[in-house]
């Protein structure tokens with residue numbers, strides 16, 4: 001049985017992971033020491049990034065994400081830099097392992113497939129060139145199945161959509177048997193529908209292969225669906241890093257639209273609604289298109305919620321259309337980009353949740369740290 005169920009819902013895609021945990025590679029981290037000056041820009045990194053799950057690099061344009069990724073890959077050589085992946089030294093003192101000798105799979109914004117080769121030939125291009133002694137962890141048939149590439153194998157890149165091309169690029173990267181996947185805005189050139197189509201594939205690669213990924217993305221939405229760890233970059237430095245849920249509370253993310261991620265458990269569908277629980281509390285959202293209540297096995301489910309979609313009340317509302325009413329406690333208040341607004345930090349069954357309210361509402365309700373209140377979230381605002 002496949003570890004994963006991937007189902008789609010109209011306009012949005014949705015991934016459900018079975019009760020089995022994803023195998024995560026557990027090596028030591030990616031140790032980086034880099035100082036680089038380019039005109040006014042200075043990259044200064046002295047950090048260790050996790051080598052497990054998906055780590056997203058997020059920050060304003062020009063903060064140095066691509067420069068950092070290129071240094072990790074060995075595409076650029078910076079004097080004095082140190083790059084160590086787990087126990088393997090890629091750069092230190094006079095030693096510099098060139099890009100083709102680092103076990104890295106790379107996918108960029110524009111896939112660089114070979115135009116004259118079929119999808120199958122593109123996939124096998126790097127695989128066939130692997131050294132005979134290289135340990136093969138992923139076979140072509142596994143990758144083709146995981147990325148649903150069978151119908152495309154005899155086509156050439158010009159016959160593919162942008163999303164299909166990125167799937168092939170991902171497949172080719174995986175077949176190079178990487179120790180680390182570097183993804184530099186792999187969804188940036190895709191329209192919204194293609195982005196939604198490819199997200200579940202990225203999720204299943206992360207979970208099924210256990211290969212750690214470093215993902216550069218401008219879309220916080222994508223990061224919230226994919227990442228386990230979030231690294232925030234600012235002016236050439238790593239400002240903060242940590243598990244996604246906690247990092248989403250960082251104040252600088254409020255400027256682009258604060259949101260939360262909740263880990264829930266889904267229990268099945270009824271009347272086209274997916275039923276979920278977080279601890280003892282129940283909630284629901286419109287079910288994915290192919291959700292089959294008869295064959296539903298309990299799954300983990302990652303919920304994404306915009307802070308502006310969360311309202312608070314002192315008592316449960318019985319005459320409201322909002323069906324998700326969750327008991328939460330107030331853990332703090334943060335400033336919001338607009339002077340009339342406040343970000344209320346909440347705790348829901350041990351998980352952080354944010355609500356964006358006007359200061360006027362906070363005062364009117366007399367909200368205080370430690371207070372128990374009810375968070376109302378419209379089912380249609382969840383995904």
Ligand SMILES: Nc1ncnc2c1ncn2[C@@H]1O[C@H](COP(=O)(O)OP(=O)(O)OP(=O)(O)O)[C@@H](O)[C@H]1O
Nearest residue numbers: 038039041059060061062063064065066067068218
């Ligand atoms: N070849 C280069 N020569 C000089 N400066 C460069 C060069 N490449 C990048 N830079 C500068 O280095 C800084 C970091 O660029 P980088 O592309 O790493 O940022 P980024 O965070 O990836 O940006 P974006 O999100 O827009 O892709 C920028 O100020 C950029 O202008």
